[in-house]
Amino acid sequence: MIGAIVSGAAGRMGQRIIRVISETEGIKLAGALDHPHHKSLGRDAGEVAAVGRLGIPIQSDIDKILPQAQVVIEFSAPEATLAHLDSISKAGKAMVIGTTGFRAEDQAYIRKQGEYIPVVFSPNMSVGVNMLFQLLPQIAKSLGHDYDIEIVEAHHRFKKDAPSGTALKMAQVIAEGRHQNLSETACYGRHGVVGERKSDEIGVHAVRAGDIVGTHTVLFSCLGESLEITHRAHSRDAFARGAVVAAKFAARAQPKLYDMQAVLGF
Numbered sequence: 001m002i003g004a005i006v007s008g009a010a011g012r013m014g015q016r017i018i019r020v021i022s023e024t025e026g027i028k029l030a031g032a033l034d035h036p037h038h039k040s041l042g043r044d045a046g047e048v049a050a051v052g053r054l055g056i057p058i059q060s061d062i063d064k065i066l067p068q069a070q071v072v073i074e075f076s077a078p079e080a081t082l083a084h085l086d087s088i089s090k091a092g093k094a095m096v097i098g099t100t101g102f103r104a105e106d107q108a109y110i111r112k113q114g115e116y117i118p119v120v121f122s123p124n125m126s127v128g129v130n131m132l133f134q135l136l137p138q139i140a141k142s143l144g145h146d147y148d149i150e151i152v153e154a155h156h157r158f159k160k161d162a163p164s165g166t167a168l169k170m171a172q173v174i175a176e177g178r179h180q181n182l183s184e185t186a187c188y189g190r191h192g193v194v195g196e197r198k199s200d201e202i203g204v205h206a207v208r209a210g211d212i213v214g215t216h217t218v219l220f221s222c223l224g225e226s227l228e229i230t231h232r233a234h235s236r237d238a239f240a241r242g243a244v245v246a247a248k249f250a251a252r253a254q255p256k257l258y259d260m261q262a263v264l265g266f
C-alpha cells in the first residue's frame with residue numbers, strides 16, 4: 001500500500017485528489033498539508049474533502065509527516081512546492097508536481113532534483129491534454145508555416161497564473177515541432193496598433209471567467225480554412241485521477257524527471 005501526502009489539501013484540486021485516493025486501491029492518504037494560515041488547518045482532511053473522516057489532520061509541517069509516506073502530491077503554489085521539494089529530496093521520497101506558474105529558473109531546479117528522486121512534473125495530468133502534447137508538434141510540422149497558430153485558454157476567475165501552464169506547454173511543443181525558439185516567436189495577447197501578424201508567431205491568449213474548469217483551443221488557420229482542436233475539462237476529476245496514477249507510478253519509479261506522457265505510456 002502506497003502512502004501519499006497531499007499538499008494543497010484544502011484547495012480545489014487537493015480535495016478532489018483526496019476523494020480519488022479514497023476510491024482507489026493500492027494507495028492511501030498518509031498526510032495532508034496546507035498553508036500555515038489556512039482556516040482548515042487542524043481539520044480532518046477527509047471531512048474537508050467531503051469524503052468522511054479519515055483521521056488525517058491538515059497540517060503545515062512537511063518534515064513531521066514525511067516518514068509516513070512514499071510520495072507527495074503537490075497542487076499548491078510555486079513557493080510551497082519548491083520548499084517541499086527540498087524536504088522530499090532530502091528524505092529520498094517521490095513527488096508529483098501539478099502546481100503551475102514556475103519561473104524558468106524554478107523549472108531548472110525541479111529538473112535538477114529529478115536526478116536524485118522520482119519526480120512527475122506536468123502542468124496538466126489529464127489523458128486528453130497529454131494526447132494533445134503528443135499530437136500538436138506533428139500537426140504543426142505537417143501543416144507547415146503557411147498555417148497561423150493561436151492558442152486560446154479559458155479558466156475560472158480564481159486562477160492565479162496566466163497563461164495557463166498547459167497553454168505554455170502546448171506552445172512549447174508546437175515550437176519544437178516547427179523547429180522554432182518559443183521565446184522569439186510567442187505572442188502573449190495583442191493590444192493597440194501591433195501591425196500585421198508575423199508568419200511564425202505562436203499566439204497565446206488567456207480568458208478568465210466564472211467557474212470554467214479549463215478549456216484549451218489550438219487554432220491552425222491559413223487563407224481558406226481553419227482547423228480547431230479543443231480540449232474541455234468537464235470537472236477537476238480528469239486531473240485528480242491523473243495525479244493519483246502519477247503518484248502510484250512515482251512511488252515505484254527510479255530517480256528521474258518524468259512527464260505525464262511517460263506515466264501514461266504514450
Ligand code: NAD
Pocket residue numbers: 007008009010011012013014033034035036038075076077079080097098099100101122123124125126239
Ligand atoms: P487552490 O487555490 O484552490 O488551492 C491551492 C491550495 O494550496 C490552497 O488550499 C492553498 O492554501 C494551498 N497552499 C498555499 N500555500 C501552501 C503551503 N505553503 N503549503 C501547503 N499548501 C499551500 O488552487 P487549485 O485550483 O487547487 O490549483 C492548485 C495548483 O494546481 C495551481 O498551480 C493550478 O494551476 C494547478 N493545477 C494543475 C493541474 C494539473 O493537471 N497539473 C490541474 C489543475 C490545477
